[in-house]
Amino acid sequence: MVSVALKAPIETPPKRSFRAQMHLAREDAIVSAVNRLLAEKGFDAMTVDEVAAEVGIAKASLYKHFPSKEDLAAAAMVRVMDRARAFLDKLHDAPAGTRPIDQLKAVARWTMEVQLAGEMPSLPSENSTLRTALTTNKAYVDGLMDVSDRLGAWITASQADGSLNPGLPPIAVLYTLFARACDPVLGFLKGSGQYTNEQIIDLVLSTCFDGLQSR
C-alpha cells in the first residue's frame, strides 16, 4: 500500500483534479437541465424524474449531488444570478462617459435575451417551499444584494443626471427592471410569430423606458 502510494505520487494530484473536474462538469450539466426545465414549466411542474432523464442519470444519483428538489432549483437560481453579476462586471468596463441609463437599458436587454433563450428560471408565486429555501441560501441572497446595489447606483445616478424620472422611488424602478426578466409579453409576442427576438426586445424595452403614451 505504502509502496504503491509512493510509486505514483505525481499521478495522484492530477487524478483528483480530474475527478473533481468530472464532478463539477456533472453538476453543471444537472444545473443546466434544472435551469432549462425551471424556465420552461416552473418549479411546481418540474419533476425530479424529468431532471434525471434529461441529464441521463438515475434519480438517486441526483440526490447524491443535491439533497432536495429545492436545493436543485436554488442552485439554478444562484447560477443565473452569477451570470447576471458577470454581465454587470462587463458593463462596468464600458467606455467612460457611458450614461447610467444606458447601462440600465443594457441590463434589461440582457435579462430579456436570457428569457427568450429559454434560460430564465421562473420564480414561484409566493408561499412556496422554494421561496424559503432561497431566502436561507447565502449565495443567492448575497448575489441578489450585489445586483441590487449595483443597479441601485445606476438608478440614483440616472435620476441625478435627469434622464430617469426622479419622481419614482428607486426601489420601484429596481423591481420594474427585475420584472422584465419574467415579462409574459415576450412570450406572447413570440407566440404571435410576427416578430424576431430582436424586434420583441426593442418593443418591450421601448414601452418600459418610454411608456405607452406618445412622447
Place this chain on the structure above:
Amino acid sequence: MVSVALKAPIETPPKRSFRAQMHLAREDAIVSAVNRLLAEKGFDAMTVDEVAAEVGIAKASLYKHFPSKEDLAAAAMVRVMDRARAFLDKLHDAPAGTRPIDQLKAVARWTMEVQLAGEMPSLPSENSTLRTALTTNKAYVDGLMDVSDRLGAWITASQADGSLNPGLPPIAVLYTLFARACDPVLGFLKGSGQYTNEQIIDLVLSTCFDGLQSR
C-alpha cells in the same frame, strides 16, 4: 303519485327555482374558492382537497359540479373574464368626450386592483394541461376575444388621436396591458410595506404609460 303532483302544482316551479338557485350559489362558492387559491398559489400548487376544504364540502361533491381540476380552474378564469367584461360595459357609459387612453388606463387600474385584492387567478407558464383546457373552452375564448376587441378599438383610437404612441403595434400594447394583471411588481412593492395599494397602483400605472425615463 298523480294526485300528489296535481295537489301542489304552484309549489313545484318555485321549488325547482329554489333548488337551482342553491345549486348556482354552491357553484359560485366553489368558483370563488378556486379563484382565490388560483391567485394565491397558482394552478399546479392548488389542490382539489384545499378547494373542498375551503368550500366546506366533500371532494367527491366537487366532482359532481366540475368534472376535473382543469374545468374548475377554467370556470374561475371564465368568471374573471366576465367580471372584466362587466367593467368594460360600465366604462362604455362614461361621459362623451372621455379620451380612449383614459379608458385604457381605467382598465389597467382595474386589473391591478383585482390583483392586489388577491382575486386575479394566475395563468400557468405554458405547456400545461390547463392551457389546452382553456383554449378549448368556448366561454373563455369568446370572452377573451370580446375583451381584446374592445381594448383594440380604444388602442387604435388612442393612436389616432395621438395620445398613444402610434409606432407601437396594437397587439404589443394589448399584451402589455394584459400583463399588468400579473405584474409581480405589485406584490414586490406590497411586500416592502412602504406603500398603500393606491400608491402602488399609481406608481405602476405611471411607469406603464409614461415610462421610466423623464418626460
Place this chain on the structure above:
DNA sequence: GTCTATAAATGGATAGAC
C-alpha cells in the same frame, strides 16, 4: 348531491448492492 372510503397514479426521497 352529499358523504366515506378507496382506487390509481404520481412524485419526492431513500435503501442497499455494486
Place this chain on the structure above:
DNA sequence: GTCTATCCATTTATAGAC
C-alpha cells in the same frame, strides 16, 4: 457515485351507500 428497486406521502378521481 451510480444503479435498481422500493417506500411513503400526496393527489386526482371514482365507487357506492344514503
